[in-house]
Amino acid sequence: GDSVTQTEGQVTVSESKSLIINCTYSATSIGYPNLFWYVRYPGEGLQLLLKVITAGQKGSSRGFEATYNKEATSFHLQKASVQESDSAVYYCALSLNYNQGKLIFGQGTKLSIKP
Amino acid sequence: GPKVLQIPSHQIIDMGQMVTLNCDPVSNHLYFYWYKQILGQQMEFLVNFYNGKVMEKSKLFKDQFSVERPDGSYFTLKIQPTALEDSAVYFCASSSILQNSDYTFGSGTRLLVI
Numbered sequence: 001g002d003s004v005t006q007t008e009g010q011v012t013v014s015e016s017k018s019l020i021i022n023c024t025y026s027a028t029s030i031g032y033p034n035l036f037w038y039v040r041y042p043g044e045g046l047q048l049l050l051k052v053i054t055a056g057q058k059g060s061s062r063g064f065e066a067t068y069n070k071e072a073t074s075f076h077l078q079k080a081s082v083q084e085s086d087s088a089v090y091y092c093a094l095s096l097n098y099n100q101g102k103l104i105f106g107q108g109t110k111l112s113i114k115p
Numbered sequence: 116g117p118k119v120l121q122i123p124s125h126q127i128i129d130m131g132q133m134v135t136l137n138c139d140p141v142s143n144h145l146y147f148y149w150y151k152q153i154l155g156q157q158m159e160f161l162v163n164f165y166n167g168k169v170m171e172k173s174k175l176f177k178d179q180f181s182v183e184r185p186d187g188s189y190f191t192l193k194i195q196p197t198a199l200e201d202s203a204v205y206f207c208a209s210s211s212i213l214q215n216s217d218y219t220f221g222s223g224t225r226l227l228v229i
Contacts, residue, residue: 004157038220045119046206046220091158102148102160102171103218 002027004092006106013082014114021077021109023066023092033094035068035075036103040089049077049090084113117141121207121221122189128228133195136224138207140190144219147190148208149182151175152223158206164190197228 003026013019027033037049037059050059055070066077075092092106120139128134140147149161162172164182179198184190190209194201204223210216 043222045222046208046218048217051217102163102173103150104160105150105158107157 002029002033002094002096002104004094004104004106006092006109008109009107010110010112012112012114015084016081019077019079019082019086019111021090021092021111023075023077023106025073025075025092025094027073027094027096030096032070033096035066036093036095037064037066037075037077038091038093038105040091040108042088046091082111082113084115087111087113117219119207119209119219119221121205121224123224124222125225126227128197128226130199130228131196133193134197134226134228136192136194136205136207136226137189138191138209138221140207140209141211141219144209144211146170146210146212146216147182147184148210148218149192150206150208151203152206153203161192161205197226199228202226202228 005024007022032055034053036051038046039049040046050061052059052068055068058067064079066075089108089110091108093103095101095103122137147164150158151161152158160173161176163170179194181193204225206223207221208218210218
């Protein structure tokens with residue numbers, strides 16, 4: 001079936017250090033799903049961080065970036081230097097149809113930043 | 116930016132009773148969604164709704180669940196009767212009819228069935 005896997009439930013990184021949050025996907029019903037990273041800051045709703053709808057492309061926003069790797073079926077989220085304000089829960093997701101289609105989410109990764 | 120509001124933010128209800136979760140979507144959005152997240156698990160799609168009709172629903176959308184948006188007011192999720200396993204956070208989202216439109220999510224309603 002179609003699914004998204006985030007292997008780390010929680011990640012702690014020191015401020016100004018680099019970050020990678022892993023995401024792999026399986027899309028058996030469609031060759032090239034659309035891929036997303038969402039973020040939930042404490043007390044707020046889910047927000048779109050970045051999206052990539054074309055395999056091989058890279059998306060970026062607020063210093064974060066993720067590359068759609070169809071060979072590895074991965075969409076890892078990276079940031080070169082994290083800040084305390086990046087503390088949040090990050091969700092990788094895919095959709096099979098960008099036009100109002102449902103999202104399939106990973107389990108989420110809680111990012112904590114050490115000062 | 117525009118927001119999706121969910122009312123109430125928390126609800127405690129006795130098993131077997133009815134509950135209605137309310138969602139005030141972004142004003143020009145016409146597609147509406149409910150997602151369910153049980154504590155410690157991933158967010159899962161329940162249903163989407165357009166033009167007064169359910170477009171797609173998942174196996175989690177049991178017969179006890181129903182959605183509607185009467186007269187362009189709140190988009191609601193009703194559970195009747197509730198069961199213990201309905202305890203979760205329910206997230207509403209909306210999107211426009213424009214191609215490649217992004218979702219706007221609400222902050223969720225935390226439902227506890229006791």
